[in-house]
Amino acid sequence: MSIRVTVWGENVHEQKNKVVAGIYPDTMHGTIAAALNRESGITASTVTLQDVEHGLTPERLAETDVLIWWGHAAHGDVSDAVAERVAEAVWSGMGIIFLHSAHFSKPFKRLMGTPCNLSWREAGERERLWVTARQHPIARGLPDHFELEHEEMYGEPFGIPEPLETVFISWFAGGEVFRSGLTWRRGAGNVFYFRPGHETYPTYHDTNVQRVIANGVRWAFNPEARLADPTTAPNRPVASALEPIEERGPRLHHDGEEGYR
Amino acid sequence: MSIRVTVWGENVHEQKNKVVAGIYPDTMHGTIAAALNRESGITASTVTLQDVEHGLTPERLAETDVLIWWGHAAHGDVSDAVAERVAEAVWSGMGIIFLHSAHFSKPFKRLMGTPCNLSWREAGERERLWVTARQHPIARGLPDHFELEHEEMYGEPFGIPEPLETVFISWFAGGEVFRSGLTWRRGAGNVFYFRPGHETYPTYHDTNVQRVIANGVRWAFNPEARLADPTTAPNRPVASALEPIEERGPRLHHDGEEGYR
Amino acid sequence: MSIRVTVWGENVHEQKNKVVAGIYPDTMHGTIAAALNRESGITASTVTLQDVEHGLTPERLAETDVLIWWGHAAHGDVSDAVAERVAEAVWSGMGIIFLHSAHFSKPFKRLMGTPCNLSWREAGERERLWVTARQHPIARGLPDHFELEHEEMYGEPFGIPEPLETVFISWFAGGEVFRSGLTWRRGAGNVFYFRPGHETYPTYHDTNVQRVIANGVRWAFNPEARLADPTTAPNRPVASALEPIEERGPRLHHDGEEGYR
């Protein structure tokens, strides 16, 4: 059985900017998916912002084990309904990986509950990622650090909730640091944020970066059945209580009714 | 100096339901605020859903050190703009305490990034809260457990992110358990969820419950200056980099420009 | 490839107490191992306190992917050297599962850094375990709760550090609650504590309990190579610094020397 990955690409820079199109003639999402398809046990395909419902219909999400998200220039063009649908899919058990500027995407902000802001500089400077969690599945097969000669800088403070685990921290030539590999769990879904990937540099052609993304897919994959309704709040009537109790005192609700939401 | 608390009350049940009005002739929010005003170093007042902008204007939030939220029947009547304003105030450093059915309020769901669902039963059954974090500031002055003879049951799983700390866990006569005192940090703001407080029982007259809420206020209070803009994502131009670097490679952005959001 | 499990049994009650011997004619550790050997992809064997070096030689630990620990009456008879060896194996990547009264074992206390204390009562009362982390790998295949009709009670507060994740919470008929399924990471090793398993009740014959232990084994298994020395603190001389720097100011140490420990 193969892990089914959908790579969501904003697909704006590739169409409008010659530099980006030159680095990624097969688009960024296409490059990421192609690298994943060279891995055993992973099958990746792509959808984009421009597709109907941004390519993220309920059917598509139901068939996606892990969603990868890259967006930058058009966060605001993603419909609120699709962003909420993605969040619900995560709660039901879909894994999700947010790349680079997806820190400001609607689904990431929705899942974090924080501003997700940071400082930044686009100078093609050297980034060095240090593994902070030795032998973590997301760091599988990596050296203790690796470098990207040209990257955009993201600097702390990063406006996120404390993560479950910090897997990578980046050093930048200009003097900043950044928590660049972080995990959370939201409902039944595993969430991984990975920092590198500015569109004007060839980051997604880098073998270490490709390794991290493939590792992240395997880590984020939850083989359990997807929850049918991850938001349900069931009433448990007195008559079916696990221990014998008698109803006492006044009440507002009827047995088995829907609660207020 | 006193900690300025605003107690936000939905104020629906007290107006519509004779049982609730009988238990809380001064309303639930009024009862909570009155108990806090008996504490040294705390000054509490109230606002309600029915007030203009639900009483939560930017000015009011700027003067609120800790906001307490009780809502149940009318979560949907809270405007999205006010919910977002509350979240931003938390990120900027305002403390917030969510009580009981506020688990489904817009601000709580916004700050958690999860469904915040649970199971429930309204049978007036016994709840026993156990302190799980000994000598935690929120458990100050409490015995190792305390009971509420009549409460609504909330049962696990509780659809929240892993908390920073688990302070209380509840036992219910009907056979369920629930993490009933939980902390998180969101931006510069401290968040505390406290389970008890169903409107048809006299929970907010209970001295242990009052003690927890007052402790929670002191814990949630962040004496630091409020962040002017907790969502800012500043560009740091090459010319002002902390270490001398030279710009290299192509770029999309101009120095000092606003990034995409 | 199979996950190699070693079940460590204290093996005292089974030899001295007729009730325990009657419930577990194949010993407790033998029963646990037999259940694991019925799982695909897991190979389990046993060692005991009475074996040379308690059965936990360096060679044995090197060939153990996941160690399961059950002890109660003879925690003090475990040698400090073996306890430390177990901790180092965990740091290097061996998974470990502590069962029931192993909360007071030397390796658990060593790995937690806390007292690991709790309250307790031996009355054969009903325990009900609630899943708090839906679709977590350790809860795979379980209902939302399950019961053990006769168990020893363990009550909060449980003297442990905040866990990475809370997977189960127990309800007890006598009125207590307990966090009964908890995870941590220590170095490269995954740690799982699971509460049930008092020696005078048939807990390890229960299929749900067996399911949790098998799930725990798969969760705790780290397929990465074991770290050769998980405690090393390497000096990185100036000459091999990743960025060009010059030595400045006074120093105490010589290049490449061992630091103080």
Place this chain on the structure above:
Amino acid sequence: MSIRVTVWGENVHEQKNKVVAGIYPDTMHGTIAAALNRESGITASTVTLQDVEHGLTPERLAETDVLIWWGHAAHGDVSDAVAERVAEAVWSGMGIIFLHSAHFSKPFKRLMGTPCNLSWREAGERERLWVTARQHPIARGLPDHFELEHEEMYGEPFGIPEPLETVFISWFAGGEVFRSGLTWRRGAGNVFYFRPGHETYPTYHDTNVQRVIANGVRWAFNPEARLADPTTAPNRPVASALEPIEERGPRLHHDGEEGYR
């Protein structure tokens, strides 16, 4: 009321090394204590390794609200009994701050349950500390980053458990990063690790460093009464169960007896 701080100094380098003695004519611990004594609401004094019981008698610990620990060359000379006594004091509610090379001290390793290792280089290079938790009490009054022109490098991976909160991350000129301000809770005690402070540089004369340590003292202070016995594991006999239960099945223990440890 004043927070009573005890600064524990190893006091070896100051006596043996002219460079260190020149930078710290009043010793390192003396310098740290003097800075704290300039703060309102803090009273600091010092003890050293060479004192009877290293200055850390039960009486002294009982009168210490927050202990600060600096050690490097003589970790092994600290008696195991005193290290365990310090851990117990923390569990009972004493705050503790570990500075720099105290990452390898016995009490820190005991409280963490991990190797606490790292990589290092003594080159007097520039360290820049970034605040990662905005408006955190430990970062009170600090700019968003500050620099130490000459420091020893500590590099990731840092062999610690995931912290409660990451407050600072350091950038080093030679290319490494390090989580340099971290918090944990152990029992009723708050634990703070702060990285800077190599003995051959004037770090503890730096006003930002002094600010962090004073903030850390206020954060670590737990005003609650110290727990008399933080390791107790009380038996709760059936007769005094909170809910009426009857004893069922066989048992090993007598009512009220001490459990096995």
